[in-house]
Amino acid sequence: MRTLSLLLFALAACASAPKESSSTSVRSDEFYALANGVPVIHVRDHSLPTVKVVLEFPRGANTEAPDEEGAVALLASLMERGAGGKSALEMAAAAENLGLEIGVSAGRENLTISGSGLKRHLPRLLELMNLVASSPNLSADELERVRRQQLARFVQERSQPSSLGSNVMLKKLYGADRQGRPVAGTAASVKGVSKGVVDRLFAQIVGAGPAVIGLFGDLDIAEAKPMLQKAFGQWKAPATPQPSMPLNVEDGPRVHVVHKAGLSQATVILAHGGLQRTDPRWETVQVMNFILGGGGFSSRLMKLVRSEKGLTYGIRSRFAGGARGGPFTISAATRNEKVRELIDLSMQVVDDLRQNGVSEEDLNQAKNYLLGSFPLRLETPEGEGSYLMMARRYGLGDDYLAAYPERVKAVTRTAVSMAASELLDTSRLRIIVVGPREALYDQLKDLGDVTASDWQDDSAIPPNP
């Protein structure tokens, strides 16, 4: 046996640190507030000289009026296009010249400004993020530019069956509710967003201040706090989230085909209402969903539909969560002629779980996975930080990293059975299929009323050619 050792100097230095074999020796979570009361979640980790800063503003697409859909997403893009009098290209160069990345993203419940890079550039990163948050140019020219870009993106997305199916699924479940369209809105709504609306949303969302700031990486509190205070002390107080409106699923025809001729494989989405991230059953539902279709090769759907029947490359089920409770979905793709078989088998698996519950073995497998994989989700300071920010967003408690494993351990077979009977119901599942209608209609017609639309423009067409 040949052994060649190459112990490099940096790790030799590290070896002198006390008890480095424990992750806690290089990582700690701190919670404090700036002078204006804005809370900070600080994950201190000196293992690499990097830092990430996140400002989370607790209003997003859910605050848009019906004729403003997509405006918050446009605002987020626009905030990346110049600030403090610097043009879009000048701002981009200022960050990229130092290897920094700064981005603004819109969600249903929030708008987020994030920046990251090597720690030695942190002062510059904070300076640039401050400009983005406090004085973005929001120029009319750039608004038209990001609008054109978004409209082109809508066209591009239509090439992906999964995007087509997902957008139709939202519309069928939630109808006119804002949840019925993606955060980016639709081509029609984006065309109608005015500069005045964007300016108002900026004042309303960003002007109100962040709900929380995240700082993850190679920095101690004593160093971080004055820097954050200087960069983000301008708001009077932290913003508070708006209460979430309940989300109702609309009635409608059970089956919808998004017709796209020429596809050899159909994309299938089965969906009904889900549950809110704040629901006390969340961990129970995670265990249940792992067994059903969230657990890869351990899941019942994967075992039957892929491993035994060879019908698909992958099938998964998911509860989207979120403040209002996004949908429960099962999604997969299969060759056109097998669509009905895939749907029937999927429903059979759901019905069986609802009627017969889960075995002790299944329960333990799911719990072991969720508990055992938890450290992997926290491997990086950014991963740990985003988990803590999620916990704060949904009021799960700053001790959620410790509470989560305990909650998973406490899940019982009875609780899973109860959750299954309360939350899964194949009779309520809406069925969305993207594929050639001529190959699909006969397979789907006895599942319920069938409607259809054309993939290119969503226009209604007969489901039966």
Add this chain to the structure above:
Amino acid sequence: MLHLTLMTQLLAAPLPLDVQDHQLDNGLQVLTVRRMSAPTVSVQLWVRTGSRDERPGITGIAHLFEHMMFKGSKKLGPEEHARKVQGLGGQLNAYTSNDMTVYFENVAAQHLEAILELEADRFQSLALSNTMLASEREVVKEERRMRTDDNPVGKLVEAFITTAYQTSNYRWPVIGYMEDLNKITLDDCSAFYKAHYNPKNVTIILVGALEHADALAKVKTHFGAWPAQKRPARSYTPEPAPKEARRKTLSFATQTPLLLGGWQIPGASDEDIPALQVLGQVLSGGMSSRLYRGLVYEKEMANYAAGDVWEFAGKGQFYLWASARPGVKIEAVEAAMIEAVEGVREGGVTGEELDRARAQVERQAVYSLKRASGIAGLLGRSLIYYGDWRPALHYLDKLKAVEAADVQRVARRYLDPKLITSVHLLPEAKP
């Protein structure tokens, strides 16, 4: 004090990884990397085989075989390996490329030995059956439909590969042709397993919260009895340099025209690759890059536009990749991209562009060390491309040493517009 020292050193060369290189008596190479920042470990088995080791007629067997590695062993039933890993909280998967096949698990550090035992089981006593092959063949065909046949980007990539490579072992797609997938037999799978899955053709890379000697002892316990076998010779027919431009046009049910172009460049271990990678940064590293700024932002011709190195162990590609905005012809996008390349060939790059590229690659290098799996990947790719993991520690130095003249030189040497391979994917004409 400690972290200041670390930081200063990290940004100097080489990358600070505590690597030990071992070889068992049967020829199995084991790399252990001690990294204590998280209580996790990444276990990766890099097999020196990929689609380039196939032959026409059974294209796709390397990837199909990778799927068969999940279908059971003498001890375990189908997918039981995966379920056992998940029962330990582990995440697992595998992937196949032209040059390599990689199996990996990320898991809490205390389960290292259990994972090694599971991997040793399937690497040494895989059970192959016609029933399993029949169902997994259908799964792979579904994967092909999803990734290639019904996917405009997949279609484009396959057309590009088969146009750019006409002689070498890279000339067929990794996933294989549908007609070949239908033909692969159990005997083909057995022969593939026997030829490529043996100790001298595999490297085990372990990264995370481990002690070198202990990790090595665990590997020896489970892999030490794996019979030694001669390392298979890898055949490789080099691709001759194109003598003229090659063009192909496809049509597809899409509303967005796409372009994938490219030029032949040397293999990933060649000394010109760092300069080509810096060129990639100059062309497409962020909003300030020439292609984004010019085509996406200023001219608004493209949804995205990028150019970079596509690494292969043998001859690779420097690709150009774009999607046209509605109403813009893809030919115009290609012309604008070529103009940007010509700009570098004729005028070189600026000092600011070079400094920006250096800052960006430095960031990428540091971020590549964030996860144990990322570190294992860095070492594994180096093994495949260089035959040695050590160059992985020096790649940042090489990138930072690239000068403006190097970038212009490689652009002139390799990116001759007259020799481009270019594939366009256009929306189908309406009936």
